[in-house]
Amino acid sequence: MRCKSCDVDLAPHYSNCPLCGGIAADEEVKIPNVMPAFYPDYTSENKNAQESQDSNYKCVPKYIAILNASLCGVFTLLAVISSNVAFIQTAVMLSLVLSSLIFMFINIFSKQYAMDSISYSLVNILISIVFLLVALVSNVSFLSMFIAFCVSFLALSLPMSFNRPKNAIEKVTAIFFR
Amino acid sequence: MTTMDNKPKLYEDKPFFKLDNAANIYAFNGSNKWSRTFRLAVSLKEDIDPNILRVAAIETAKRFPAFCVRLRKGFFWNYLERVDTAPRVVEESDYPYRSLRLFDTNDCAFRVLYYKNRISVEVFHGITDGSGALSFVKTITARYIQLKHGVIGYDHQILNVADAPTEAENRDEYLHNADMSAAPNKFGQLPAYMFDEKTNNNYAKVTHGIIPADELKKAARDKGLTITEYLTAVHMYTAYKFANCNPKSPIRISVPANLRSRFESTCVRNFVYMSDVCFDCCGATDVSFDQICSGVAGILKSKVGSDQIKQAFSQNVTASENTFNKHVPYIIKNPVLHGNYKKMLNSYTMYFSNLGQVFFPLEIADYIDRVDFLLGVAPYGPYSCACATYGGLVNITISSTTKDNTRERFFFSFLASQGIRVRIECTDNYNGIGGDLK
Numbered sequence: 001m002r003c004k005s006c007d008v009d010l011a012p013h014y015s016n017c018p019l020c021g022g023i024a025a026d027e028e029v030k031i032p033n034v035m036p037a038f039y040p041d042y043t044s045e046n047k048n049a050q051e052s053q054d055s056n057y058k059c060v061p062k063y064i065a066i067l068n069a070s071l072c073g074v075f076t077l078l079a080v081i082s083s084n085v086a087f088i089q090t091a092v093m094l095s096l097v098l099s100s101l102i103f104m105f106i107n108i109f110s111k112q113y114a115m116d117s118i119s120y121s122l123v124n125i126l127i128s129i130v131f132l133l134v135a136l137v138s139n140v141s142f143l144s145m146f147i148a149f150c151v152s153f154l155a156l157s158l159p160m161s162f163n164r165p166k167n168a169i170e171k172v173t174a175i176f177f178r
Numbered sequence: 179m180t181t182m183d184n185k186p187k188l189y190e191d192k193p194f195f196k197l198d199n200a201a202n203i204y205a206f207n208g209s210n211k212w213s214r215t216f217r218l219a220v221s222l223k224e225d226i227d228p229n230i231l232r233v234a235a236i237e238t239a240k241r242f243p244a245f246c247v248r249l250r251k252g253f254f255w256n257y258l259e260r261v262d263t264a265p266r267v268v269e270e271s272d273y274p275y276r277s278l279r280l281f282d283t284n285d286c287a288f289r290v291l292y293y294k295n296r297i298s299v300e301v302f303h304g305i306t307d308g309s310g311a312l313s314f315v316k317t318i319t320a321r322y323i324q325l326k327h328g329v330i331g332y333d334h335q336i337l338n339v340a341d342a343p344t345e346a347e348n349r350d351e352y353l354h355n356a357d358m359s360a361a362p363n364k365f366g367q368l369p370a371y372m373f374d375e376k377t378n379n380n381y382a383k384v385t386h387g388i389i390p391a392d393e394l395k396k397a398a399r400d401k402g403l404t405i406t407e408y409l410t411a412v413h414m415y416t417a418y419k420f421a422n423c424n425p426k427s428p429i430r431i432s433v434p435a436n437l438r439s440r441f442e443s444t445c446v447r448n449f450v451y452m453s454d455v456c457f458d459c460c461g462a463t464d465v466s467f468d469q470i471c472s473g474v475a476g477i478l479k480s481k482v483g484s485d486q487i488k489q490a491f492s493q494n495v496t497a498s499e500n501t502f503n504k505h506v507p508y509i510i511k512n513p514v515l516h517g518n519y520k521k522m523l524n525s526y527t528m529y530f531s532n533l534g535q536v537f538f539p540l541e542i543a544d545y546i547d548r549v550d551f552l553l554g555v556a557p558y559g560p561y562s563c564a565c566a567t568y569g570g571l572v573n574i575t576i577s578s579t580t581k582d583n584t585r586e587r588f589f590f591s592f593l594a595s596q597g598i599r600v601r602i603e604c605t606d607n608y609n610g611i612g613g614d615l616k
């Protein structure tokens with residue numbers, strides 16, 4: 001097939017020239033023995049049914065951070081409003097345990113074994129420090145704070161064991177790379 | 179999702195890679211929505227078996243550790259972090275050179291696709307250039323043929339997947355070869371003529387023009403040009419006509435030059451110098467193609483001589499290694515870099531990359547039908563062009579995000595008018611948009 005208007009050969013499956021829209025003339029091509037390249041039908045309705053070219057496995061740091069921050073905010077607010085030492089300790093433990101468990105389940109069900117657990121753990125540790133500062137402002141005893149911190153640390157160690165990062169030191173140094 | 183087990187110890191254990199000098203630009207502008215991506219595809223003479231291709235891709239990925247990375251945001255710069263997951267091999271179902279997800283992902287910064295008889299590898303430009311990607315796709319193809327037919331052949335680009343990766347293959351050659359005493363480069367180029375066509379999101383069109391290499395070479399020699407210079411001149415002439423013979427700014431085309439042979443490098447990461455060819459008609463409305471050819475002649479050759487090119491990329495390296503770039507947090511220097519990047523994008527009318535002759539060893543050449551090289555478009559420009567030569571045919575591919583076919587039509591019809599036989603294939607049928615240029 002050829003397009004006389006553009007003076008070019010066309011692949012055999014063309015009935016119209018893709019450049020000008022003119023009807024392809026049934027003439028012998030000037031460059032013989034060239035196999036055409038075929039592309040999928042991008043407009044196909046079945047496209048969505050096919051496996052996506054891109055992976056659905058995405059890291060979820062933002063969602064974890066938002067979740068942690070939300071839990072932190074709610075429990076801090078409740079703790080400050082109540083001014084109750086026991087409630088503050090419960091809040092610290094509960095929020096960290098909850099967020100860590102949710103974090104762990106997301107990791108397990110999405111099979112994200114290789115992602116940056118260290119950065120999420122750092123977020124959790126920062127949140128626990130925020131809680132401890134809140135507890136300090138609320139005149140909680142040092143012993144109570146220490147117990148709360150230990151429980152928090154244990155709660156964090158559970159998801160970390162599921163999601164132990166490889167080359168943890170290099171990963172931390174990589175954050176400050178260059 | 180599988181992981182790559184039994185990986186050889188050596189260079190593969192490196193947990194992250196510094197971005198090289200060229201990659202800094204792509205990584206700076208890279209996001210999950212848009213990334214500079216290009217495709218290299220090898221078509222075989224038989225349909226692809228996806229299961230064999232998966233095995234070949236996993237084995238090849240182990241051999242190319244610098245490819246199995248994702249982009250991460252660091253405190254001072256972005257960097258490439260190793261990903262342990264195996265590359266996904268899926269059937270092609272979407273537009274070519276679609277952006278890759280670079281951040282917050284466990285996938286590698288490339289994808290392997292198959293469709294009928296074609297193996298395609300789409301790569302983020304931040305991890306490698308055309309030659310590096312060619313080595314990768316040739317290795318996958320060779321390994322696929324070896325697994326399927328039991329024959330194998332090697333050349334300097336087909337790596338043995340049983341070997342361990344070496345430091346020479348994965349190091350930053352810019353830094354290794356740069357003259358650090360060179361004065362830092364400054365972004366001082368004037369804006370270039372830009373096509374003002376409407377680009378379409380979620381749309382990409384590819385137009386292949388297949389041309390006998392000897393005819394193109396003869397046409398180029400008649401004008402005293404190389405093939406790259408000749409095609410650059412045709413692109414310039416097309417842009418000049420497209421601007422109604424009165425472009426307000428110079429037409430400037432970016433043409434990368436491969437530095438591997440000049441510096442005897444075997445690296446598979448970026449090692450190109452982005453040279454440029456500029457033509458300013460200074461208001462003249464009757465510029466002929468011959469005038470453009472005489473303006474283009476020798477420019478690329480003079481710019482990519484060993485001494486000049488070392489000085490040129492050394493300037494880029496020293497600019498990125500200066501105190502401001504090295505020690506100021508990324509969040510602070512981001513606006514400055516963004517301004518420079520935008521200025522750089524506006525100083526090129528389009529990008530044209532010639533991969534040159536692609537060879538396969540005789541043992542496996544019988545299985546190979548054709549090679550396609552597709553360059554993704556820049557965010558502000560609707561066109562880019564790439565070409566590769568295989569089996570005596572030059573495959574020129576114009577990528578665009580506009581539905582208008584006028585420019586492609588003028589380009590290929592002009593080549594036909596010069597006595598060159600042209601064969602056209604396009605991913606999109608003519609849709610009534612566009613027309614003739616005067």
